[in-house]
Amino acid sequence: MVKVRVKYFGRLRELLGVKEEDYDVEDSTLADLLLKHIPSRHPEAANEWRKTVFVTVRDDVAMGRDGMPILKNHFILVGGRSPDLTYRLRDGDEVAILPPVGGGDDEG
Amino acid sequence: MRVKISENLDDLSGLIEEIKGVSNEVGAIIVFVGVVRGLSSEGERVLRLEYEAYEEQAAKKLENIIAELKGKYGIIDAIVEHRVGVASVGENTVYALVASKHREEGFKSIIELIERLKHEVPIWKKEVTERGSRWIEST
Numbered sequence: 001m002v003k004v005r006v007k008y009f010g011r012l013r014e015l016l017g018v019k020e021e022d023y024d025v026e027d028s029t030l031a032d033l034l035l036k037h038i039p040s041r042h043p044e045a046a047n048e049w050r051k052t053v054f055v056t057v058r059d060d061v062a063m064g065r066d067g068m069p070i071l072k073n074h075f076i077l078v079g080g081r082s083p084d085l086t087y088r089l090r091d092g093d094e095v096a097i098l099p100p101v102g103g104g105d106d107e108g
Numbered sequence: 109m110r111v112k113i114s115e116n117l118d119d120l121s122g123l124i125e126e127i128k129g130v131s132n133e134v135g136a137i138i139v140f141v142g143v144v145r146g147l148s149s150e151g152e153r154v155l156r157l158e159y160e161a162y163e164e165q166a167a168k169k170l171e172n173i174i175a176e177l178k179g180k181y182g183i184i185d186a187i188v189e190h191r192v193g194v195a196s197v198g199e200n201t202v203y204a205l206v207a208s209k210h211r212e213e214g215f216k217s218i219i220e221l222i223e224r225l226k227h228e229v230p231i232w233k234k235e236v237t238e239r240g241s242r243w244i245e246s247t
Contacts, residue, residue, distance in 0.1 A: 011243045080165060101229060102232060
């Protein structure tokens with residue numbers, strides 16, 4: 001079993017109502033985590049999660065030519081690096097799911 | 109180079125002295141102060157902004173940006189401080205200081221630094237107005 005810590009920020013933290021949480025997964029890719037494990041732990045927010053994180057067509061997550069889901073302007077870091085969604089999770093990984101950023105003072 | 113992501117900003121005059129002391133070649137210090145504006149882009153009255161950051165990655169990203177600006181423009185040094193947490197209208201939320209030999213490279217650097225801060229650094233901002241709240245995303 002592989003234990004990973006997942007961190008949420010901004011609107012995703014608000015949507016799921018949690019800043020970070022641990023997942024025990026087995027033989028899973030980053031795509032599995034985002035598409036299966038996280039939504040199944042948060043069923044009440046699952047639909048909104050999919051629509052927020054992924055490109056969707058009629059409520060279904062759109063898949064790219066590589067068979068992987070297409071992220072909607074979100075950015076995933078694992079241990080500070082940005083791997084493909086095919087990345088196979090390893091024990092101790094820290095996965096951060098980053099919505100589009102917007103720091104600073106105004107919207108200019 | 110110094111970067112700080114924190115609930116509190118340091119005293120600005122102290123930061124100016126700090127960056128001035130880095131080198132006796134400093135001939136210009138450009139200072140940017142970000143302030144919480146009282147009106148949103150839709151003309152609503154703003155009550156507060158709420159900032160959150162992926163702090164370790166935000167600091168690392170800012171350090172990388174400053175290192176790149178040093179290489180690109182030849183500035184001497186930079187300091188960036190960014191608030192997290194709740195900030196009320198009129199409060200300062202960002203300090204960015206660039207020290208250079210001459211003003212020209214300082215002005216160019218500060219513009220690029222702030223643009224990249226908004227678009228690349230993992231800091232999120234929620235605007236709370238009298239009509240509701242929304243997450244602000246740079247475009």
